[in-house]
Amino acid sequence: MELFTDEYFMNEAMKMARIAFEEDEIPVGAVVVCRNRIIAKAYNQTEKLTDATAHAEMLAITSATNSLGSKYLNECKLYVTLEPCVMCAGASFWSQIGEIHYAASDPNRGFSRVSEGLLHPKTKVKNGLMALEAKQLLDDFFKKLRK
Amino acid sequence: MELFTDEYFMNEAMKMARIAFEEDEIPVGAVVVCRNRIIAKAYNQTEKLTDATAHAEMLAITSATNSLGSKYLNECKLYVTLEPCVMCAGASFWSQIGEIHYAASDPNRGFSRVSEGLLHPKTKVKNGLMALEAKQLLDDFFKKLRK
Numbered sequence: 001m002e003l004f005t006d007e008y009f010m011n012e013a014m015k016m017a018r019i020a021f022e023e024d025e026i027p028v029g030a031v032v033v034c035r036n037r038i039i040a041k042a043y044n045q046t047e048k049l050t051d052a053t054a055h056a057e058m059l060a061i062t063s064a065t066n067s068l069g070s071k072y073l074n075e076c077k078l079y080v081t082l083e084p085c086v087m088c089a090g091a092s093f094w095s096q097i098g099e100i101h102y103a104a105s106d107p108n109r110g111f112s113r114v115s116e117g118l119l120h121p122k123t124k125v126k127n128g129l130m131a132l133e134a135k136q137l138l139d140d141f142f143k144k145l146r147k
Numbered sequence: 148m149e150l151f152t153d154e155y156f157m158n159e160a161m162k163m164a165r166i167a168f169e170e171d172e173i174p175v176g177a178v179v180v181c182r183n184r185i186i187a188k189a190y191n192q193t194e195k196l197t198d199a200t201a202h203a204e205m206l207a208i209t210s211a212t213n214s215l216g217s218k219y220l221n222e223c224k225l226y227v228t229l230e231p232c233v234m235c236a237g238a239s240f241w242s243q244i245g246e247i248h249y250a251a252s253d254p255n256r257g258f259s260r261v262s263e264g265l266l267h268p269k270t271k272v273k274n275g276l277m278a279l280e281a282k283q284l285l286d287d288f289f290k291k292l293r294k
Contacts, residue, residue: 051209052218052241062198071199086265087237094199094234115261118233 004036006079006101010130013079013103016043016056017137023048027137030056030080032064032073032097039076040064056080057088061095073097074122081134083110083127089118099124103134151183153226153248157277160226160250163190163203164284170195174284177203177227179211179220179244186223187211203227204235208242220244221269228281230257230274236265246271250281 009031016029020043032040042059046052057080065071077099078092084102089111092100100123111118119125156178163176167190179187189206193199204227212218224246225239231249236258239247247270258265266272 046218046241050216050218051212052243053205053209053238058200062200065198065200069197071193071197085237085241087234087241090232090234090237091200094193094232096199114265118261 006126006129009033009038009077009079010081010101010103012038012041013056013081014130014133014137016041017081017134020044020056021137021141027141028056028080028082030060030078032060032076032078034064034068034073034076039067053087055085055088057084058091061088061091061097065095071095077101081130082106082138083112085109086111086114086118092123093118093120096120097123099126101125101129102127103130104138105131153273153276156180156185156224156226157228157248157250159185159188160203160228161277161280161284163188164228164281167191167203168284168288174288175203175227175229177207177225179207179223179225181211181215181220181223186214200234202232202235204231205238208235208238208244212242218242224248228277229253229285230259232256233258233261233265239270240265240267243267244270246273248272248276249274250277251285252278 012031013029017027021027025044028044040060040063044056045054073095079101081103083106159178160176164174168174172191175191187207187210191203192201220242226248228250230253
């Protein structure tokens with residue numbers, strides 16, 4: 001797989017999601033990329049941290065701002081395996097992140113069911129890359145949970 | 148001032164906001180109360196932590212869940228000096244917090260301009276208590292900033 005493509009970065013986010021799966025967390029992973037370099041990786045840790053706000057995107061955004069020493073991520077891209085929720089969309093707004101790429105849509109809790117206007121007006125959004133893999137991992141997780 | 152009243156807890160949130168003011172942070176403070184006991188206090192630290200997600204409510208919710216050892220805050224109340232933004236409303240949704248009391252409204256970035264439906268259906272909301280003091284502190288802050 002060639003470096004520096006959207007596919008490469010989304011695949012890195014998927015690797016994070018798979019770690020979440022192994023750790024019995026809802027499997028969502030995220031990476032933040034700045035100038036073709038991954039500056040933050042995270043996966044959902046709401047169970048481990050006993051913190052309902054510890055979504056992959058929140059952890060990745062906080063880690064990225066720490067890494068850059070800047071509150072703003074205008075020149076960065078977030079790759080995340082599931083459509084961000086309202087909270088994470090709000091966090092991306094405050095960080096003014098340049099682009100969001102999400103894999104699977106979330107018809108239940110995705111931000112876009114509320115309003116596309118939750119994002120910063122300068123944030124570009126793409127979705128659908130590796131959506132099937134991302135959704136399959138989530139489906140497998142909830143199947144495992146019900147057992 | 149009598150203990151265990153909404154006024155008492157909002158005043159504690161105001162004290163947090165004043166610390167933020169002194170530390171050159173946008174002055175918003177929050178406390179989380181569970182069974183009449185303050186289990187978390189926080190103020191906005193976006194500058195100090197270089198983290199656009201470090202709003203008073205986010206820090207207070209995370210701290211409260213750590214304190215309780217539970218992801219959920221159903222029996223807790225959040226007192227905050229400014230209407231929560233979309234991100235913080237989303238965080239309160241995931242925590243299923245029982246009540247939110249906010250002082251000043253935020254016509255620019257408050258969650259209610261988007262939708263009251265951003266909150267958890269079980270979360271009760273009250274507002275307006277100490278709103279004048281909370282807004283005055285914010286106005287003073289932005290006046291100081293422009294100097």
